[in-house]
Amino acid sequence: MFIGFDYGTSNCSVAHMLNDAPQLIALENGQHYLPSTLAAPTRDSVSEYLFRYCQIEPADAVGQQLLRRAMAANREEGIELKKEDLLFGQAALELYLAHPQDLYYVKSPKSFLGAMGLHDVQLRFFEDLVCAMMANIKHTAEQQCQQTITDAVIGRPINFQGSGGADSNQQAEQILRRAAQRAGFKQIEFQFEPVAAGLEYEASLTTEQTVLVVDIGGGTTDCSLLRMGPNWRDAADRSASLLAHSGQRVGGNDLDIYLAFHQLMPHFGLGSLLDSGLEMPMKQLWNPLAINDLSAQSEFYGQRNLAELKLLLKESQEPQKLKRLLEVYYDTLGYSLVRRAEEAKIALSNTPNYRSSMALENESLSVEMLFDDMVQALDVPKQQITKLVQEAVTQADTTPDVVFMTGGSARSPVLRQAVAEVLPQVPLVSGNDFGSVTAGLARWARVCFE
Structure with a gap:
């Protein structure tokens, strides 16, 4: 059995082909989208969990070194790791929000792929993180489908997060491939995420079109300008249909971070003065x-x-604000602050104001946010995204017939308006914001493996 696998920055999802159409597979409590999160008693628990409970061996001598260190550290801390101690998805997020200081929590390991200057042991640890998440998803999907999954097309952005250009992309893709192989996938192919989303949109076309796909994911924004339609559908070689690509490390996470910085951090010391006047x-x-x-x-x-x-x-x-910042340090509350901003961003897409609340040790912090304040806070990432749209159009020297926006942040009225202003005469359409990439990856998997 083959699947399309969207290993996303914010969420993961998988789909298979059923009756000539992609069908997403439930991964957690009947939900198709699994938050890209992991929680464990300690950082060292991840590698031991793979070895002890998934029977997944280290891939090489560096991985074996990492495993030995991890198991020794856990023994030294008196930790007896159990299988249920590692949590994924919403369960991991809820445990972190309840007990942020008592566990190792990571959101979006994909965000770190492509980072340069890392030692081999650090790279193997990231590989273990990705492998643990992929193995969990593969096992859950197999239980749901009652079939063994052997092959996968995995989505990837145009450019990963690193600043190393082609070297970053190569390193990131290598980690994904090795992690997928260790998780049990036999044949593995990659497809650009905006191209995959375009393949799903193409399935609805009855005429030829030039389509600009704008995929605003959690970690990256990617644009692909493609010729699409019945004449291209199911073609094994799409290289001639691809007119332009652009992509950068800016996405939904950045929107949340900028909003948290401008709207929440003034309550933790942003803009406050020291005795020196600085x-x-x-x-x-x-x-x-x-x-x-x-x-x-x-x-x-x-x-x-x-x-x-x-x-x-x-x-x-203003020492009270700095006491809050120290609490962020002690209780590792950075993820919580970004999470509050994400909730506000979603709410402000439908209402002019929103009150965000956060329970701290000795107080409940409440912050009023306005839609206009959000627009101002998001100006930098908004400009970066519109620049990518313009770059793809300039590369191809072609105006698209339609702009297809997808990805979790594609529903943001701020970003939709910004993209519309770049191409004011071009219709803007949408599909399944969260599932278009996954569905398109499943369609491409059929081309690759059938």
């Missing part, structure tokens, strides 16, 4: 929110930064 260092307010930036997270939550935060508390003219 403003609070901006990186101390940005780094805890930068959940898609490994170096920023490491810097903020590192032991060395604790001394800096305590010094800033002593020098702050």
